Amino acid sequence: MRPLLEARDLVRAYSVSGGGKLRAVEGVSLTLARGETLALVGESGCGKSTLGRLLMGFDRPDRGQVVFGGQDLAALSARATRQIRSRLQMVFQDSGSAFNPRWTIGQALAEPFRIHRRPWSRESLEALLDRVGLSAAFHDRYPAALSGGQRQRLNIARAIALSPELIIADEPVSALDVSVQAQIINLLRDLQADLDLACLFISHDLAVVRQIADRMAVMYLGGIVEEGETLSVLATPSHPYTRALVEAVPQPGKPLGVPLQGDVPSPLSPPSGCRFHTRCPVARSRCATERPFLAPYRDGRHVACHYPLTG
Numbered sequence: 001m002r003p004l005l006e007a008r009d010l011v012r013a014y015s016v017s018g019g020g021k022l023r024a025v026e027g028v029s030l031t032l033a034r035g036e037t038l039a040l041v042g043e044s045g046c047g048k049s050t051l052g053r054l055l056m057g058f059d060r061p062d063r064g065q066v067v068f069g070g071q072d073l074a075a076l077s078a079r080a081t082r083q084i085r086s087r088l089q090m091v092f093q094d095s096g097s098a099f100n101p102r103w104t105i106g107q108a109l110a111e112p113f114r115i116h117r118r119p120w121s122r123e124s125l126e127a128l129l130d131r132v133g134l135s136a137a138f139h140d141r142y143p144a145a146l147s148g149g150q151r152q153r154l155n156i157a158r159a160i161a162l163s164p165e166l167i168i169a170d171e172p173v174s175a176l177d178v179s180v181q182a183q184i185i186n187l188l189r190d191l192q193a194d195l196d197l198a199c200l201f202i203s204h205d206l207a208v209v210r211q212i213a214d215r216m217a218v219m220y221l222g223g224i225v226e227e228g229e230t231l232s233v234l235a236t237p238s239h240p241y242t243r244a245l246v247e248a249v250p251q252p253g254k255p256l257g258v259p260l261q262g263d264v265p266s267p268l269s270p271p272s273g274c275r276f277h278t279r280c281p282v283a284r285s286r287c288a289t290e291r292p293f294l295a296p297y298r299d300g301r302h303v304a305c306h307y308p309l310t311g
C-alpha cells in the first residue's frame, strides 16, 4: 500500500553569517503509513525540527521531495496547499505563548475552522474539549486558566479539530512533569487509535519513545543512522550511536547525556566519511573516508554503518 507520507532524499542547508552552509538535514528518506507512529530521536541540533518543518511543508528543501497522500508538496497550487494543510497538523512543545491571551478557549479552538472555512458550533467545540479530557466549562474561559498539561491538551484539540491524517509532534511533552507527560502520551495514543492518525513524534527521550512509537529513526548530524521497530531497536541497537543513546543513563525530561567521547561536531564542518567516526568506539580506517548509507540490515532494520553491531 502507498505510504501516507514519503520523504525522498531531503537536504536543507542554512546560509550562515560570514559565509558557509550549515547542512541541518542531509539526505533523509523516510516513510510513514496510515495510523503509524514513527519517533525521530537524536541529540539537540541533529536536525529533527528542521526535518519536521520540511515534512509539514513549512519550509522548502534544497533538494528532495515530500509526498503526502500521493501529492508532491512542492508542486501544489495555493488552493491545493490549503486543502492539504487541514490533513496534516503540528503540535509543538508547550511554550505558554501558543494562544492569544485575549481570546477565549472557544475562540482559540474555532480558529482552524475559521481558517479553513469549515462550519462549527459551540457543541462541536465542547465535544472537542471533552475529547481531549478538558471540561466544556473551559469554552468561555481564557488560556491563563490552564495548567501546562491542560494547555497541551488544548493544543492537541486544535490539531485534531479538522480530523487530520497526520500529526507531527515536536517534543510535545518535554516541558511537562513526568506524571503529566504520561497522561498526555496516553491521550495521544487513544486519539491515534480512535482517529487512525499517523504521528511523527520528535523526542530526545527514549522512555517516552518506547511508550508511543511503533518505529523509530535515530538522527545524527542531519542524517538517519538507524531505523526500525522501536522495541527491536531499543533491545538490540545495530548502530554504535544508537547503542550509545540506549546506554545513556535515562533521565526523564533531561537532554540526552550520551556516554561518548567529545562533543557533537559542528554541522558547519562535519567529519568526512562516516559523520560519527570522530566519536565511534568501533571506528576503523575506512570510516574516515567512506560514507555509509542507510541500508537494509536485520529484522527489517535499516542501518548506516560499515560495521553494524551484531549483539
Ligand SMILES: Nc1ncnc2c1ncn2[C@@H]1O[C@H](COP(=O)(O)OP(=O)(O)OP(=O)(O)O)[C@@H](O)[C@H]1O
Residues within 6 Å of the ligand: 014, 015, 022, 024, 042, 043, 044, 045, 046, 047, 048, 049, 050, 051, 204, 267
Ligand atoms: N533558521 C535557521 N538558521 C540557521 N541555522 C539553523 C536554523 N534552524 C536550525 N538551524 C541549525 O540547524 C541545525 C539543526 O537544528 P534543529 O533545530 O533542526 O535541531 P533539533 O534536532 O530540532 O534540536 P533540538 O533537540 O535542540 O530541538 C542546528 O545546528 C541549528 O543550529
Ligand code: SF4
Residues within 6 Å of the ligand: 239, 240, 241, 274, 275, 276, 277, 278, 280, 281, 282, 283, 284, 287, 292, 304, 305, 306, 307, 308
Ligand atoms: S561506519 Fe564506522 S565510524 Fe561509522 S558508525 Fe559504523 S563503525 Fe562507527
Ligand SMILES: [Mg+2]
Residues within 6 Å of the ligand: 048, 049, 050, 170
Ligand atoms: Mg528541535
